[in-house]
Structure formats: structure tokens, C-alpha cells
Amino acid sequence: MSPDRSSVPAEEPRLVLRLYVAGDGPNSTAARANLSRLLGTYPPGSYEVEVVDCLREPMRAIEEGVFVTPTLLRVSPQPRRTIVGSLSESMNVSAALGLERSSADRA
Amino acid sequence: MRAPHSDPAAQGGESAGSAGTSEGPIHKCRTGIAGFDEITRGGLPSGRTTLIFGAPGAGKTVFALECLVNGAREGREPGIFVAFEENTRQIVANAATFGWDLPGLEREQLFFLDARLSSTVIQGGDFDIQGMLAGLAAKAKAMNAKRIVFDGIDVLLTILDDPGKERREIYRLQDWLHELGLTAIITAKAFEGDRLSTERYAFMQFMVDTVVAFHHRMIDRVSLRGVRVLKYRGSGFAENEFPMIITASGVQVSVFEPTALEYDVSDERVPSGVARLDTMLDGGYYRGSGVLISGAPGTAKTTLAGSFTAAACERGERALYVSFDEASSQIVRNLRSVGLDLQPHVDAGLLEMMSVRTEARSAEEHFMAVRARIRECAPRSLVIDPISALNKTGGVIAAVHGSLRLLDYARANGITVLCTSLVASENALAETTETQISTIADTWIHLSYLVRAGERNRTLTIVKSRGMAHSNQVRELVLSSHGLTLTDVYTAGGEVLVGTARWEHEAMLAETEARRMAELDLRRSELERELDALRAEQARWDGRRSSDRRDLRRLRHADPDPADVA
Known part of the structure; x- marks a missing residue:
């Protein structure tokens, strides 16, 4: 959190996510699809997703302390949250990411 | 403990036909864990997987x-x-x-x-460790x-x-x-x-490829750990459960050294520190043998152990004295009261005193600790006082195992070991045999009390002594401020006389002798007086005879011839 950024009026904190997957494994493929579906209702600029393939960048997961795949990290807003699994249990995932209320509002 | 020698091929056969990874002969990599590399004959299989399972804290x-x-x-x-x-x-x-x-x-x-x-991680579906x-x-x-x-x-x-x-x-x-x-x-x-x-x-x-089970049990409030190899693809292994302990420097698995029974035996004798006992043993204990001294409390087991230790140090040999549940300083003080001073030997660095509390450690841990100390100070004599203390450390089986291993280890290293063993009951011989130490001791000396005429007196018997002539007689053991001595026991009317009874018997004999001597003296002086009187008489008679002879001669010459006068 840099001081100049905090001065910017943030109506809605930007959602920054990082998804760790292992290549095209079934769980990883499912997680990618499930995350896209969950975020599909949001305007493209309101979130940011980085996908890290552990098979291509193996040391990143180790350095981040991620040991199961897939793992979804909510980097921002704080507090940091960790969700593991294929993200098929969308209720759990939405709640953990803090999406539930917004999507309910929209409905 | 025959398993370590069993035929590797017999178990090696199991690898054939089992699914998986066997390709050619297995290579082993040493774990560096004392004992474990022995029971697995070289360590864990190199490049393969070993499963270790067991209770928490194992x-x-x-x-x-x-x-x-x-x-x-x-x-x-x-x-x-x-x-x-x-x-x-x-x-x-x-x-x-x-x-x-x-x-x-x-x-x-x-x-x-x-x-x-x-714990804050949220599960949102299936995952893996890829x-x-x-x-x-x-x-x-x-x-x-x-x-x-x-x-x-x-x-x-x-x-x-x-x-x-x-x-x-x-x-x-x-x-x-x-x-x-x-x-x-x-x-x-x-x-x-x-x-x-x-x-x-x-x-x-x-x-x-390999499965090892770790056990952790509480027996008599003592924690006992054990390790057992269940499976080892492509290799033989020792199948028994082996005690395992966690020491200050890591894990140790206890195995009998396979060469333990091949040690050299010595004909050299080591003095017991009590001259009469050496005589009874035809010269002393054998160097590198195991000596067991059993007896009830207060029968002078420690004193005998102390005599042995002092004698070793006086010869300039290093000794290690391990006492269970009694402080070293206390032992030194008590032995001083019977004329044995170990302190100079301690000061000179010849004698190591190691004092250990028995409880809360397993027999195996005690064994390891003593063995580590032996390695450190390389003694030629070792005292364990009392080895029966190990019985308090998690069951008799573990105690026997620990004791036997200790004796075995010491003997394999040419160390003469003297163990004392406390027996509580009168049926002492049976009790001592139960702990099995007596069976592997080479020399077994039993101390007991003989109660007679309102007194307790200590006696010493050599129950057995392998490979040497030894006295079968009971001796009385006398403790004084000058040390420990053994005396003959008197038998009178088929009964053994000790203590006051022996003293009375000795006094009576002395008195009889004195009286006999006095009587002889008296008779001699009487005879001498008589002889003197006879000599005086003889002198008198001699004198009288010579004067008579003189008179007679004078009369013969002085008498005129009666014919001349006529």
C-alpha cells in the first residue's frame, strides 16, 4: 500500500487474484473454467487474474508456500485469502472471495 | 538374537514377483543411525521409498x-x-x-x-499435490x-x-x-x-519397498520405544523388534553386536581387593569376566565392589563406578568408613564415578548412557551398583535385555565387570536367577546374613565361578574401620559359628590353651625344683663319699702293725 495510492478514492477495492495450476491436469483445467465462470458477470476492469503454471514456473509455488494445486490466492484486497481445489464449490469460493454480496445485489 | 545371522536369501526371495520397481540388485545407503544400518544390513534402499509408520512420539x-x-x-x-x-x-x-x-x-x-x-485455507473442490x-x-x-x-x-x-x-x-x-x-x-x-x-x-x-514400524509404549511409567522392519524388498533383514532410544545426539537402535560372542577370553587374574577372597577364587576374578555379587540390603555388596575398584586403581588401571540411585559422594563417604578411600583415585583421574537416577529412563537408555561413558573413559574395570535397579525401568524383559547387553558389551571389550544385585527375600538365589544375570555371570558371589544367638552376621559364599577352582566354604565377612576381611567360620556340632558365637568359641579355645600352658609351666618348675633338690642331695652325698674315702685312706696308713708292737 503506497501512500499516493491510498489517497485515490477507491469506490470498490480492486480484486487481484493469483491462480496456481499444474498444467492441464483435470483439477487445474476445472479450476480455470470455474474461475472464469465466477468472474464472468464482472466488468473486465474490476479484477485482475494471474495464472501461474507450476509445471512451467516450478519455483514460484514453492516460494509462495503453495503446495497443493490448484490454489487460488486473493492477493488484494487484504486480508489475503487462500482457496484450494477445483473451485467447483462456487458458494464457498464466492464467499471466500467476498463476491457473494455483490453478485446477490446484481441478481 | 539369531535373526541378524539368518540367511538373507531366505527373505530376499520375497521381492520376486511383487509389483513395482525392482530392477536388478538393490543398493543401500547408510542412514548413519547406530544400529539401524545393522538390522537392515546396510541402510535404506537407495533410490527407493521407505514407509515409516508408528504412534505419535515414537x-x-x-x-x-x-x-x-x-x-x-x-x-x-x-x-x-x-x-x-x-x-x-x-x-x-x-x-x-x-x-x-x-x-x-x-x-x-x-x-x-x-x-x-x-487452518484458514478454504476448500473449494478437489485438488492434488502436482x-x-x-x-x-x-x-x-x-x-x-x-x-x-x-x-x-x-x-x-x-x-x-x-x-x-x-x-x-x-x-x-x-x-x-x-x-x-x-x-x-x-x-x-x-x-x-x-x-x-x-x-x-x-x-x-x-x-x-521398505516398511518400518515404530512403537512407543509405556511400561511401568517408563517410555519404551522400539523399531521393527516389516518388509524390505530384495533384502534380508533382522525381523525382531529392537529397542530404540532418542539420546542427546540422536536416534540409536540397539542391536547385539554380532561379534559379541567371539571375544578373546583371558587367563589373567584380577584381584578382588580382598586377599582371602582371591585365595578362595584361586587367584582372583578372570580379566574381562562378569562378576555378580548378590545379597540383601546391608550385606556389604558395595564394600566388596569398592575393594575391587580400589585394587584396580592401585594397580594404576582406569575404572568406572556406576551407581544407581545413590550419589557418588555418598558412596565415597560410606566406603571411607570401612577404610576404603576412593577419593584420591578420583582426583588422580583413574576412577570415574557415574551416578544415575533409575526411574524415567528405560533400561536401554541406561545401557546407552553407560556405554557412551565407557567409550569416553576406557576403563578396564566396571562396577554397576546395583544392576537390579534396572528392574525398575520398564519391565523385567527390558531390564534383562539391558543388563545382558551391558555385560556383553563390557566383556567384548575386555572389561572386567562387577555387578551387585539387591535381593529382598530370603529366597535370594531363586530371585537372582530370575533376572537371568546370574546365568551369564562368570563368577557369582552371594552375601547373606546368618542370624544366630540374637545376632546378624554377614557370610560370603561363592555360588559359582566358571573355569576356576574355587572354595565351596562359607566365610564370615567382617567389616571394620580397617576394611573388609574374611574369616573362617567355625563349625561346632554341625552348626556354623559366626559373630559372638565364633568369638566365644575362639576365646574358649584360647583360654584352654592358656590354662594348658600354665599347667605345663607349673609342672616344669616343679620338676626343675625337684631336679635342683636332687642335684643338691647328690652334691651332698658326693661330698660325704669323698670325705669318707679320705678318712678311710688316712686310717689305713696311720694304723701301726699290731705285730710290730707285740
Whole structure:
């Protein structure tokens, strides 16, 4: 959190996510699809997703302390949250990411 | 303990036909854990997987970590430690208590991965460990790792929460290990009789090459650990359960040294420190033999042990005196009261006193501690006072095992061992035999009390003494401020006389003798007086005879011839 950024009026904190997957494994493929579906209702600029393939960048997961795949990290807003699994249990995932209320509002 | 010698081929046969990874002869890599490399005949299978399971606190983590550290220390086999259950910082801190320099090794030779799933993690569907394995593979390649430990795999399997997924991940791990060719240890908690553990590990046991079970039991409030190899594909192994202890420097598995019964025996005699006892033993104990001194409390077992120790030190030999539940200073003080001063020997560095509290340690741990001390000070004589104290340390079987190993170890190293054994009951011989120490002792001396005429007196008997002529007579043992002496016991009317009875008997004999001498003196002086009188008489008669003879001669010459006168 840099001081100049905090001065910017943030109506809605930007959602920054990082998804760790292992290549095209079934769980990883499912997680990618499930995350896209969950975020599909949001305007493209309101979130940011980085996908890290552990098979291509193996040391990143180790350095981040991620040991199961897939793992979804909510980097921002704080507090940091960790969700593991294929993200098929969308209720759990939405709640953990803090999406539930917004999507309910929209409905 | 015949298992270590059993034919490797007999068990080696089991590898044939079992599924999996066998390709040609197996190579073993030493764990560096004392004893374990012996029972597995060389260590763990190199490039294969070993499963260690056991109850919590059985020493699985320490064991696995020590394998890793030993490999890394030599610089040849860097290793990775993956912790599913414990905080890696905590593991590193715990390891510091063993004196392993983990921070030093960690820079290049060791890598710790904290693979605990935080409790705040939210589960949102199915997952696997593919990402971690990919990371570990990269890490292993980077540091050229040869060994890897997955500690607490049960924690991971519990998170998966489905038997099918558990198997899938274990297969994944197995394939990964096989591909990388790492020597792996997987540890898992298992509770005896627990259904989940049983099912889970039945499957895993089939998957891996080697299975080792760790046990942890409480017997008589003493913690006893044990290790047993259940399976070793392609190799023979010792099948028994072996005691395992965690010492200040790491894990040790206790095995009888296979060469233990091939030690040289000596004809050299070692004085017992009591001259009369040496005579009874035809010269003393054999060098390198085991001596057992049994007896009720207060029968002077420690004094006999002290005499032996003092004699050794006076010859300039090093000695180690191990006392259980009695402080060294107390022993030195008590022995001083019977004229044995060990302090100068302690000061001179010849005598090591080791004082140990019996409880809260297993017999095996005691054995290890004493053995470590023996290695340190290299004594030629060893006293264990009393060895029966080991009976308090977690059951008779463990005590017997520990005692036998101690005697065995000492004898194999040519150390003369003297053990005292406390017996409580009058049926002492049977009791001592029960602990089995007497059966392997070469010389067994029993001390007891003889109660007679309102007195307790100590007696000494040599119950047995292998390979030497020895007296079968009971001796009375007398303690005074000048030390310990043995005296003959008197028998009168078929009964043994000791103490006052002996003293009375001795006094009576002395008095009779004195009276006889006095009578002789009297008779002699009477005879001398008589002789003097006779001599005086004789002198008188001699005098009288010579004067008569003189008179007679004078009369013959003075008498005129009566014919001349006429």
C-alpha cells in the first residue's frame, strides 16, 4: 500500500487474484473454467487474474508456500485469502472471495 | 538374537514377483543411525521409498531428519524435508538440541518445505499435490538432492478426505519418486488397531519397498520405544523388534553386536581387593569376566565392589563406578568408613564415578548412557551398583535385555565387570536367577546374613565361578574401620559359628590353651625344683663319699702293725 495510492478514492477495492495450476491436469483445467465462470458477470476492469503454471514456473509455488494445486490466492484486497481445489464449490469460493454480496445485489 | 545371522536369501526371495520397481540388485545407503544400518544390513534402499509408520512420539520425525542430516553432512547426499504436520522452524529448532548444525547445512545441503495447509485455507473442490511435486523436482535438481523426507503424510491424506483421492495422490507421489530416483522416507502416524490407519497403510505398504514400524509404549511409567522392519524388498533383514532410544545426539537402535560372542577370553587374574577372597577364587576374578555379587540390603555388596575398584586403581588401571540411585559422594563417604578411600583415585583421574537416577529412563537408555561413558573413559574395570535397579525401568524383559547387553558389551571389550544385585527375600538365589544375570555371570558371589544367638552376621559364599577352582566354604565377612576381611567360620556340632558365637568359641579355645600352658609351666618348675633338690642331695652325698674315702685312706696308713708292737 503506497501512500499516493491510498489517497485515490477507491469506490470498490480492486480484486487481484493469483491462480496456481499444474498444467492441464483435470483439477487445474476445472479450476480455470470455474474461475472464469465466477468472474464472468464482472466488468473486465474490476479484477485482475494471474495464472501461474507450476509445471512451467516450478519455483514460484514453492516460494509462495503453495503446495497443493490448484490454489487460488486473493492477493488484494487484504486480508489475503487462500482457496484450494477445483473451485467447483462456487458458494464457498464466492464467499471466500467476498463476491457473494455483490453478485446477490446484481441478481 | 539369531535373526541378524539368518540367511538373507531366505527373505530376499520375497521381492520376486511383487509389483513395482525392482530392477536388478538393490543398493543401500547408510542412514548413519547406530544400529539401524545393522538390522537392515546396510541402510535404506537407495533410490527407493521407505514407509515409516508408528504412534505419535515414537521418533519418526527425528529418525527421518537424522537420515537426512547424516546424508547431507558428508556433503554427498543433499536432502529435502517436506513437513506436512510440523512447523519447519520448530523442526530446525528441535534439531539444534541434538547438536546438528541445520542452519549451516541448510544453506546448501538441506532444504525444508513447510507443506502445512493453514487452518484458514478454504476448500473449494478437489485438488492434488502436482504443483508441489513440480516445485520439489525443480528444487531437487537445483541442489542435486539425493534424499527426501515426506513427514506426516497422514495429515495430507486426511485433508483429501476420500480413500480414492488418497490413493491417487500416493500413486502420484510414488511415480514422482520413481522418476526422480530419490531415496525417500515417508512417515505416517498410525494408531494400533485403528481401522483407518490399517486400511491406509495396508495399501501404502504394498506400494513402497521398505516398511518400518515404530512403537512407543509405556511400561511401568517408563517410555519404551522400539523399531521393527516389516518388509524390505530384495533384502534380508533382522525381523525382531529392537529397542530404540532418542539420546542427546540422536536416534540409536540397539542391536547385539554380532561379534559379541567371539571375544578373546583371558587367563589373567584380577584381584578382588580382598586377599582371602582371591585365595578362595584361586587367584582372583578372570580379566574381562562378569562378576555378580548378590545379597540383601546391608550385606556389604558395595564394600566388596569398592575393594575391587580400589585394587584396580592401585594397580594404576582406569575404572568406572556406576551407581544407581545413590550419589557418588555418598558412596565415597560410606566406603571411607570401612577404610576404603576412593577419593584420591578420583582426583588422580583413574576412577570415574557415574551416578544415575533409575526411574524415567528405560533400561536401554541406561545401557546407552553407560556405554557412551565407557567409550569416553576406557576403563578396564566396571562396577554397576546395583544392576537390579534396572528392574525398575520398564519391565523385567527390558531390564534383562539391558543388563545382558551391558555385560556383553563390557566383556567384548575386555572389561572386567562387577555387578551387585539387591535381593529382598530370603529366597535370594531363586530371585537372582530370575533376572537371568546370574546365568551369564562368570563368577557369582552371594552375601547373606546368618542370624544366630540374637545376632546378624554377614557370610560370603561363592555360588559359582566358571573355569576356576574355587572354595565351596562359607566365610564370615567382617567389616571394620580397617576394611573388609574374611574369616573362617567355625563349625561346632554341625552348626556354623559366626559373630559372638565364633568369638566365644575362639576365646574358649584360647583360654584352654592358656590354662594348658600354665599347667605345663607349673609342672616344669616343679620338676626343675625337684631336679635342683636332687642335684643338691647328690652334691651332698658326693661330698660325704669323698670325705669318707679320705678318712678311710688316712686310717689305713696311720694304723701301726699290731705285730710290730707285740
